[in-house]
Amino acid sequence: xxxxxxxxxxxxxxxxxxxxxxxxxxxxxxxxxxxxxxxxxxxxxxxxxxxxxxxxxxxxxxxxxxxxxxxxxxxxxxxxxxxxxxxxxxxxxxxxxxxxxxxxxxxxxxxxxxxxxxxxxxxxxxxxxxxxxxxxxxxxxxxxxxxxxxxxxxxxxxxxxxxxxxxxxxxxxxxxxxxxxxxxxxxxxxxxxxxxxxxxxxxxxxxxxxxxxxxxxxxxxxxxxxxxxxxxxxxxxxxxxxxxxxxxxxxxxxxxxxxxxxxxxxxxxxxxxxxxxxxxxxxxxxxxxxxxxxxxxxxxxxxxxxxxxxxxxxxxxxxxxxxxxxxxxxxxxxxxxxxxxxxxxxxxxxxxxxxxxxxxxxxxxxxxxxxxxxxxxxxxxxxxxxxxxxxxxxxxxxxxxxxxxxxxxxxxxxxxxxxxxxxxxxxxxxx
Numbered sequence: 001x002x003x004x005x006x007x008x009x010x011x012x013x014x015x016x017x018x019x020x021x022x023x024x025x026x027x028x029x030x031x032x033x034x035x036x037x038x039x040x041x042x043x044x045x046x047x048x049x050x051x052x053x054x055x056x057x058x059x060x061x062x063x064x065x066x067x068x069x070x071x072x073x074x075x076x077x078x079x080x081x082x083x084x085x086x087x088x089x090x091x092x093x094x095x096x097x098x099x100x101x102x103x104x105x106x107x108x109x110x111x112x113x114x115x116x117x118x119x120x121x122x123x124x125x126x127x128x129x130x131x132x133x134x135x136x137x138x139x140x141x142x143x144x145x146x147x148x149x150x151x152x153x154x155x156x157x158x159x160x161x162x163x164x165x166x167x168x169x170x171x172x173x174x175x176x177x178x179x180x181x182x183x184x185x186x187x188x189x190x191x192x193x194x195x196x197x198x199x200x201x202x203x204x205x206x207x208x209x210x211x212x213x214x215x216x217x218x219x220x221x222x223x224x225x226x227x228x229x230x231x232x233x234x235x236x237x238x239x240x241x242x243x244x245x246x247x248x249x250x251x252x253x254x255x256x257x258x259x260x261x262x263x264x265x266x267x268x269x270x271x272x273x274x275x276x277x278x279x280x281x282x283x284x285x286x287x288x289x290x291x292x293x294x295x296x297x298x299x300x301x302x303x304x305x306x307x308x309x310x311x312x313x314x315x316x317x318x319x320x321x322x323x324x325x326x327x328x329x330x331x332x333x334x335x336x337x338x339x340x341x342x343x344x345x346x347x348x349x350x351x352x353x354x355x356x357x358x359x360x361x362x363x364x365x366x367x368x369x370x371x372x373x374x375x376x377x378x379x380x381x382x383x384x385x386x387x388x389x390x391x392x393x394x395x396x397x398x399x400x401x402x403x404x405x406x407x408x409x410x411x412x413x414x415x416x417x418x419x420x421x422x423x424x425x426x427x428x429x430x431x
Contacts, residue, residue: 003078011087011107011301017078019070019100027066032058075104085109085357087350088304107301109350115358120290120416125282127428129271137267138245141253148238154201155237157187161199162236168229169222179233195230202234254380271425273374278429280406285431287409288348290416300346309335309342352408361411363404371403 003017036054037047044053071092079086090106148160155161164179184191186200198210209231216225243249247258255263313335321327335342355361372389376382389395 003082005082005084008105010299011110012303013084013106013108015075015078015082015104015106016095017074017102017104019067019074019102021100024063024066024070024100027070028059028063031062031066035062071102075102085354087301088307107304109354110298110300112295112298112351112354115351115355117355117412117415118417120287120294120412122283122286122290122413122416122418123421124286124413124418125279125421125423125428127275127279127423127425129268129275129425133271133425134264134267137271138264142242142245142249143240145243145249145252146240147243149241150204150236150238152203153237154203155186155199155234157200158185158240160185160236160238160240161202161234162238163199164233164235165195166231167223168231169226172222174222181235195232198230198232199234202232202237204234204237207231207233269377273377275425275428276374278431280409281431282428283413284406284409287412287416288344291348291351291412292344295347295351298347300343300350305339305343305346306335308346309338312338312342312345352405352412355412356404356408359411361404361408363400364407367407368400368403371406372399375399 003015005013005015008014032051032054035058036049036051039049039054039057040046041049041053041057044050075090075092085108087107087109090104092102092104095101095103151159160183162181162183164181166179167174182191184196184199186196189196191199192212192214194210194212198208202208209229211227212230213227214220214223214225218224245260245263250260250263251258253263253266255266313330316338317327317330317334372386373382375389376385379385389399
């Protein structure tokens with residue numbers, strides 16, 4: 001196979017290559033003959049379908065599949081023969097009409113020079129799950145299962161208050177007629193702080209009006225940046241009743257025995273899983289910041305950076321939409337504010353990959369299995385989750401990439417100059 005590679009810039013390359021016509025035809029013919037042996041087509045006995053009919057029915061699909069496979073294989077072989085390190089996905093297009101010649105345009109990994117991770121200074125955070133952390137989680141679970149009893153007294157922190165409101169802003173009444181009804185738990189921060197503070201001390205049936213100054217970015221446009229007279233009426237005050245940590249309560253969380261000891265053991269396992277993920281996130285960020293500082297001078301593949309920035313912008317917009325925000329037409333330059341962050345993300349990703357390549361680091365099957373089991377353990381049917389990953393190449397590829405990145409991050413941290421900084425569980429998970 002003849003291959004030519006030319007530079008289009010510091011990191012962009014164009015490769016011209018051809019596919020072997022004989023091999024293409026041989027593979028297409030072989031696949032069609034396989035199909036013919038088992039094809040069931042009305043009017044023909046199995047295995048006796050004429051080759052012309054098989055070609056008409058399956059030829060185009062088989063040719064496209066074989067061509068795609070040969071393209072990938074031929075491009076991969078050419079990349080290895082020319083010792084190229086590809087960054088991102090290539091764009092492969094036919095080079096002319098009807099032939100088997102193709103042009104691939106792609107970017108390559110920059111030359112990082114010597115990568116000496118022993119010069120990096122990394123802070124490695126440590127933490128452990130204590131009995132107090134388990135106690136706190138059980139208390140949170142009790143809060144989740146709390147019930148409410150109406151009371152006649154004034155509302156206090158922790159009480160639920162049902163209320164009716166209407167407001168006056170610049171001479172306009174909102175809503176124009178009637179009231180808006182809602183509810184909040186005092187101390188939860190679910191309502192605007194001034195309103196929540198005003199509800200404290202109110203009993204059912206009491207009313208008051210307070211002046212509230214809303215910030216300029218407040219979610220209600222009519223109130224944003226304005227002073228509003230808010231009329232409040234507490235219609236119901238209820239105090240929380242927490243369930244006892246008895247066998248019925250414990251069984252409701254899937255502990256069949258209903259035993260407190262097993263319940264606490266399960267909570268410990270879940271908290272340790274959460275802590276492990278949080279510490280890895282901290283370590284990934286710490287190592288990433290050190291790599292960025294050490295190699296900020298290296299030029300990054302511009303198209304790869306732009307694509308990353310566009311992905312980041314798209315994810316941010318989708319998240320805003322899921323939160324109910326109205327998003328109009330997305331401008332073509334929506335990715336520009338993300339370019340710096342995208343460049344850093346690409347830099348770290350390429351460096352991690354290059355470190356793995358240079359040091360011949362391979363994915364550890366044991367670590368992959370442990371991570372998969374850890375993910376599956378958070379579901380009611382772990383075996384089904386494991387089977388899902390094993391049968392979905394895309395899911396498994398994503399998991400393998402994640403585990404390999406964590407493996408390399410650990411490898412870097414172990415060889416860097418590092419200090420340990422102990423944290424409490426709550427401090428550690430606030431990443």
